[in-house]
Amino acid sequence: MLSFTRSVTRSVTRTATALAAGLVFTLAACSSESDPFDGIPAFPVDAPEVTVLNEGENPVRLAYRDQDNADGGEWSTTVAVSTGVDQHTEAPGTAVDPHAPAGGDLDTTTLPLSVTSGTAPAPGDGEQDAARQVDFTVGSGKHSDLAVGQDVAATEGFLMRWRAGEDGTVSTLKLSSPADAPERGRQAVEPTLLALVTNAVVFPQQPVGVGAVWTVASRVVGDATLQRTTTYTVTAIDGDSVSLDVSVAEQPSQRSLRIDAQAAGALDGSDVEVESAETTSQGSVVVDLAHPLPVSGQVAATTRLVYSGGDGKARVVQDTTRAVQYGV
Template sequence: MPQLSISGRRVPYVFAAALALVTVLTSCGDPEQSPDTPSATPTEFTVPVTVATVEVLDAGSEPRQSLRMNLLAGTTQATTLVTSTDVRQQIDQQPVQDISSPEVTIPLNAVVTTAASPENSTAVVDLTLSGMTTPDETLQAALGGAEGSGAGLTVTESGAITALRLRPSAGSANSARAAIEQAFGQAVYRAVALPTEPVGVGARWVVKQDVSSEIQLDQTTTVTVTARDGDRLTLAVELSQSPQSNVWNLAGNAGTLDIDQYVMAGSGTMTIDLNLPLPVSGELSVGGDQAYSDPDGTSVIRQSITNNIRWTS
């Protein structure tokens, strides 16, 4: 089952014989291929998204109304997704390394191809990616080959995303595909699910969701309605993550690491329109410090990670 790299975390592999730590980029395709090699990824693949549960803490002031997405077939929206990841890493007493991912700007043209119905409570949204840019010259060249790539979302009436489809173009290099996957991974798990109960301005609710990434995480998002203008809502968002286990099982049966420290939290704002599939605007920054050690405690890797996501229309 495909998994998204949403954190930008670099995965340290443990070699049992040497007890050494090295780093590789997760979700960047076949390690035997050059980053500029066209990807062998299928024409389209689907990444399931874990179920989000919502609990209302405060219904807010009157008047209170039920918040339901109203995504009619044929609805279109043009918006831009901007993501970046700052990663500083230190292995034992070695110098700190900057292994950040550059900012990537992805203009999106969205169209609702299937509306929700009594028989199927989810809407289907198709996305076309064009004119992607980044300040990194090497990645910019790769993004040019990914022109015309697409994506798709399955969205419930609560606004929760239940599936992400990615459709790389034939010319997409591995590095471009990885950058797009990471950007959408952030976008999907920063989406805000709405409560079923009627709420008003000042309402607060908690969204809980498992995050399937390099480390299995429990994610808690606290949402507050700060303003409402018709079907347009301004939301304050606070997010935190915690690991489900104190042991990291590395991909490819490469061993395990003990999770000695894990802090990942942040906040921001989001403006959504109940008639549009994507946020109208918003900005959210989530970051923290992590520390991992091999089971013998002979090597330690420390990382400081900040993920930034921004929506503009």
């Protein structure tokens, strides 16, 4: 159901929180446990569809090797995830621009991360065979809303683990929240971590070189109603360093819905269809194959969905912006 508000909302955060509600368990107070994820069920992540459009020049096999690092795979980085939703109705007969704007009013959560990579152990309940296991520990983070930032900082110690292949495909996910984490802090940190899964760079199985282009199609993690296709273009390869241009296109998986909100005016109680969907995006990242996340760069995308109840009816215009910045 669409929520009819003109102002920026945190619906993306609430969606991710709802998805993760069954995943997040409080950390046990007992320090004798060897693995903080013991007893936490694994959440399966849909496998993406990878399509190579151009193999590029002098193709080589690109694969993560962070599980083989001599330092045990320990690494520190900082990420910033921004989200914003603007939604309004347009009166019948009013022209609506279907093109998505670039950006908008955003809430930004910034998290320092301590990351440890290693060879994935044998799969447990609900897990699949995987080459790599990556653990993320959240430090004292920040938020663009100072009041929320206090709760984000108090969520220090939040954990995430994923199991993945050498190509970067994440197969399962676990989340674990500190027992005393404020609810508002969790609601900011959880979708920030899930955004890292959605934006994880996945390489093709076949060799690719400079100029190569491939697409990765998958669901947005934390939003079952949105499909994302990410297009990667290799601009440089220097040893383990791979530079990529990134573009994003998003489409709703549900093409119709019923509205139940008085604020919708003439559309209240009616069925609406997706009249148009368009994404404006820009992005470039640098991947070090010895680390599980890009070491620098940013990917930002705004998707405009226009819902229509038919001729003579008002339209609903929804702009959703998501951006991830690495190595802040």
